[in-house]
Amino acid sequence: DIQLTQSPSSVSASVGDRVTITCRASQGISSWLGWYQQKPGKAPKLLIYAASSLQSGVPSRFSGSGSGTDFTLTISSLQPEDFATYYCQQANSLPHSFGQGTKLEIK
């Protein structure tokens, strides 16, 4: 099974900051990676698919990059509504594992 390791596990940042979250796969997954945002008490929401494609309706301050084993999610200018937990998920092979999550908190 493919393991995904996110870093950091948590990060504190301020409105307007640029934040980058990393996801590393235990083996190559091409570009088959998605990023999700989850707010407390809510279902996850798809932000990025195929590593770098922005899901419809998601603000352009979110971007994704990477291929193979190393991926990043970048939020260019944090907004108050972006404080949440972020997960990566690989869709290369079953089981479609998730990373452990990165909690983005207000500084």
Next chain:
Amino acid sequence: EVQLVQSGAEVKKPGDSLKISCKASGYSFPDYWIAWVRQMPGKGLEWMGIIYPGDSDSRYSPSFQGQVTISADKSITTAYLQWSSLKASDTAMYYCARHSGMGITGTTLMYWGQGTLVTVSS
């Protein structure tokens, strides 16, 4: 509009059986894989398994194989997750989610249900 509406919260005792549901609408139900995802209290997301409603082909994470059963009924566009004997450690929120495309590889979870909270306590 694609919608996945899950059944309501459940409170059960250890050893009980349970079947929760995920009612789909707004798209061709047989054509898209549906996944089930567990989230234990305060923890991250865990991929449990998927089903292709068109032929009920189901695949499981090794962590959940033999612990749960995923099924679907095309006639009422509903997917299910069931347990034959619940444990306290099954206490969690369970989400169903539809894949973005018709395949497995490369397709992410675009549409999500609201979640079903299962509490198992004596």
